[in-house]
Amino acid sequence: MTRLPQPGFGTSxxxxxxxxxxxxxxxxxxxxxxxxxxxxDNERAVGxxxxxxxxxxEDVFLATKVHPSNLAYDDVIETTEESLERLGVDAVDLLYxxxxxxxxxxxxxxxxxxxxxxxxxxxxxxxxxFTVDLLEEAVDVLESPIxxxxxxxxxxxxxxxLVSVARDHDVxxxxxCPIAQGDVAEIDVLREIADAHDATPVQVALAWHYxxxxxxxxxxxxxxxxxxxYEALDLKLSDDERRRIADLDAGERLIxxxxxxxxx
Numbered sequence: 001m002t003r004l005p006q007p008g009f010g011t012s013x014x015x016x017x018x019x020x021x022x023x024x025x026x027x028x029x030x031x032x033x034x035x036x037x038x039x040x041d042n043e044r045a046v047g048x049x050x051x052x053x054x055x056x057x058e059d060v061f062l063a064t065k066v067h068p069s070n071l072a073y074d075d076v077i078e079t080t081e082e083s084l085e086r087l088g089v090d091a092v093d094l095l096y097x098x099x100x101x102x103x104x105x106x107x108x109x110x111x112x113x114x115x116x117x118x119x120x121x122x123x124x125x126x127x128x129x130f131t132v133d134l135l136e137e138a139v140d141v142l143e144s145p146i147x148x149x150x151x152x153x154x155x156x157x158x159x160x161x162l163v164s165v166a167r168d169h170d171v172x173x174x175x176x177c178p179i180a181q182g183d184v185a186e187i188d189v190l191r192e193i194a195d196a197h198d199a200t201p202v203q204v205a206l207a208w209h210y211x212x213x214x215x216x217x218x219x220x221x222x223x224x225x226x227x228x229x230y231e232a233l234d235l236k237l238s239d240d241e242r243r244r245i246a247d248l249d250a251g252e253r254l255i256x257x258x259x260x261x262x263x264x
Contacts, residue, residue, distance in 0.1 A: 004094075004148060004172050005061045006210060007229065008033035008218035012040050012176070022222050023049035027060065029230050035150075035174070035218045036087075037065035037098055038079060043086035051088055062087065063094035063148075065128060068102035075103065076112035080121055094147055095122035097138075099129045101259050106134075110141045117144050126150065126174075131261045132165050139169050150174040153215070155184060155205055158249040167214045177254050178217035179205050179229075189248060193241050199232070206232035208245050 009026040011019060011034065019042045023034055027049065036046045043064060050057060064087065070079040080095060095116060097109060113125045124147035127138050135149055149166050153159050153175035166173045179202050184190050190201035197204070202219075206229055209217040219229045237245075256263070 004174065004216045005031070005033035006216050006233070007031065007206065008035050008061075008063070008174065008216055009226075010176060010218040010220035011036045011042055011046060012220060014040070014045070014220065015042055016045055018222070019045035020048045020052070022220075022226065024053050025223075026221075026226050026230075027053045027055045029227050031226075031230060032059055033061040033063070033216070033218070035063045035176075037096075038067040038070065038083060039065065039098055043083055047086060047088035057089065061093045062089065063096065063126070064092050065096035065098035065150075068099045068104060071097065071103040071105070071109045071112075073108045073112040073115075076109060077116060080116050084121060091120055092122050094124045094126050096126040096128045096148070096150060097130075100127070100134050100261050106137055106141050110138060111143075114143045124148070128174075129260060130162075132161055134261055135162070135165060135169075135171070139171075146171045148172045148174045148216075150176055150218075152177045152253060152255050153209070153217070154178055154180040155187065155190065155208060155245050155248040156180060156250045156252045157254075158246070160249075163212065163215060171214075173215045175209055175215055175217040178209050178219050181254055183254075187248065189244050193237070193244065196241075197235055199235055200228065203228060203232035203235055204237070204241075204245075207235035207237050208242065211237060211242065 009031040125144045126148035128150035163173045184205040185201045190204045194201045194204045
């Protein structure tokens with residue numbers, strides 16, 4: 001299994017100079033995994049942070065994702081090269097299929113990802129927002145091993161089946177919206193556990209992720225929240241506390257477009 005640096009830093013919603021500043025701050029704090037996407041329209045801003053930081057490029061695990069409209073074979077190759085240009089790098093460490101919709105066709109899209117890897121433009125390939133069936137299909141079609149599957153994942157959407165299947169295939173699960181866009185701060189159980197540790201509910205939620213085998217959260221943040229999220233690495237939860245958090249699973253999605261694979 002490819003071990004992605006823990007935690008990652010998410011950049012969805014970050015733009016321009018504020019994006020560059022946030023990524024630079026994250027790297028200076030200790031993050032060594034940065035996640036972006038063609039869809040976020042911030043690859044240039046992320047690239048500027050990589051250029052401005054004192055952290056060596058080879059020490060940063062950099063991931064981006066191919067837009068759903070760019071998933072035809074030739075478009076994957078063409079737009080990946082464009083992403084590299086925007087990021088100012090020769091290669092990324094991980095290239096994802098962002099959503100299996102629009103131009104996605106496993107027999108056409110996935111061989112293009114193999115080709116991009118063969119060209120040395122990405123070290124690893126991944127998928128995002130797949131169902132169990134689509135993930136297992138991708139494992140069969142791809143020649144490259146799947147390094148990661150990125151999905152919405154937080155205490156109220158624990159996705160145990162997807163995490164388990166990914167683990168069976170040596171695929172790491174990357175959790176976006178790991179703090180439910182901040183909603184975890186209002187969950188009583190997390191607040192009670194946080195009080196016991198002199199921590200915050202957000203840190204408790206992240207510590208829960210960190211303690212799940214094969215799960216890597218990618219919280220986004222600005223200012224002091226960047227360090228707060230990173231410091232959750234030092235928070236260890238008891239088995240009882242983890243059981244209490246497990247009971248919070250309600251299957252509640254925050255990101256649920258009608259065209260998503262699980263709605264078809």
